[in-house]
Amino acid sequence: MAMEEATLKAQARTRTGKGSARAARREGKIPAVVYSHFAEPMAISVDPTILRKAVKDSDHSFNTVLTLDLDGGGSKTALLKDWQVDPVSRQLLHADFIEIKLDEALEAAVPLNLLGTPEGVVEGGILNQVRREITVRCLPRDIPVSIDVDVSKMQINDSLHMDEIPAPDNVELVFSRNVTLAVVNPPEGEATTAEAEEGAETAPGAVPVAGEEPEEAETPAA
Numbered sequence: 146m147a148m149e150e151a152t153l154k155a156q157a158r159t160r161t162g163k164g165s166a167r168a169a170r171r172e173g174k175i176p177a178v179v180y181s182h183f184a185e186p187m188a189i190s191v192d193p194t195i196l197r198k199a200v201k202d203s204d205h206s207f208n209t210v211l212t213l214d215l216d217g218g219g220s221k222t223a224l225l226k227d228w229q230v231d232p233v234s235r236q237l238l239h240a241d242f243i244e245i246k247l248d249e250a251l252e253a254a255v256p257l258n259l260l261g262t263p264e265g266v267v268e269g270g271i272l273n274q275v276r277r278e279i280t281v282r283c284l285p286r287d288i289p290v291s292i293d294v295d296v297s298k299m300q301i302n303d304s305l306h307m308d309e310i311p312a313p314d315n316v317e318l319v320f321s322r323n324v325t326l327a328v329v330n331p332p333e334g335e336a337t338t339a340e341a342e343e344g345a346e347t348a349p350g351a352v353p354v355a356g357e358e359p360e361e362a363e364t365p366a367a
Contacts, residue, residue: 151199155213155221158188166239175237179213179221181244187221189213193237200225204290208253213242222247224285245285252319253288254278257326259305261297265329270301274327279310280319287315296327304328 158165158176165188166176174190181187191213203209213221223242231238245251257279259272266272279292294310305327307320 150210150212151203152212152214153191153195153199154216155189155191156216158190175239177240177242179223179242179244180226181221183246184244189215191240193240196225196228196240197237205288208255208288210245210247210285211242222285224251224253247285250282250284252280252282254280255289256291258291258293259296259327260293261295263296263299263303263329265299265301265303268301269332270329271332272296272299272327272329276324276326279307279326281312281316282319283316287313289313289316292318294326299327299329301329301331 155177156169156174158169169176169190172190173192175193175196177189177191179187179189199211200206200209207225209225211223211225213223215221221242221244223244226241226243228240229238230236255278257274257277259274263270263272281288281292292310292313294305296305299305304325306323306325307318308323310318310326312318
């Protein structure tokens with residue numbers, strides 16, 4: 146599906162601080178900052194209702210490409226980096242954007258969706274999703290809505306790792322370690338294969354591994 150894009154009117158703020166923030170809120174706006182690795186940060190104000198709608202209505206959520214239409218002329222292309230929400234009223238208080246270039250690759254976190262019911266779960270196992278996001282590197286308009294993986298063939302004690310994930314077209318998966326993303330655990334009360342092996346190695350009277358000296362038993366105090 147095509148990447149959703151939205152345009153927001155943005156007013157440049159010549160001052161920062163609490164006074165500037167209060168002035169923006171009196172006008173029905175919230176203070177915001179546009180950060181960039183190729184320009185100085187820029188203080189702006191935006192309409193919180195329009196911003197929330199642009200993000201919430203998009204399947205891409207925070208990865209929605211936004212055009213910030215500046216009132217003094219010009220525009221900036223950005224992604225929403227973060228926003229602050231009042232814990233009681235749930236109103237938006239502040240927003241941070243990161244300026245991007247449409248022809249420059251970037252890194253973004255996208256949801257990991259596990260599809261299907263593992264065969265191990267049908268047999269009584271429990272699916273444990275260890276990680277719910279994957280970092281990708283691609284052009285802004287190529288950011289996928291999610292990474293979908295079919296786990297229906299996973300058996301009890303099977304694990305899903307990063308190197309088993311197929312990357313979408315024009316997208317690179319970013320990871321430094323082959324971390325576990327999901328595992329099908331045995332039914333509650335049954336040890337996993339790894340736990341059983343570990344228990345066998347440390348059980349009293351177990352045969353020591355070849356090349357290792359057995360530990361001496363402690364002599365009871367007289």
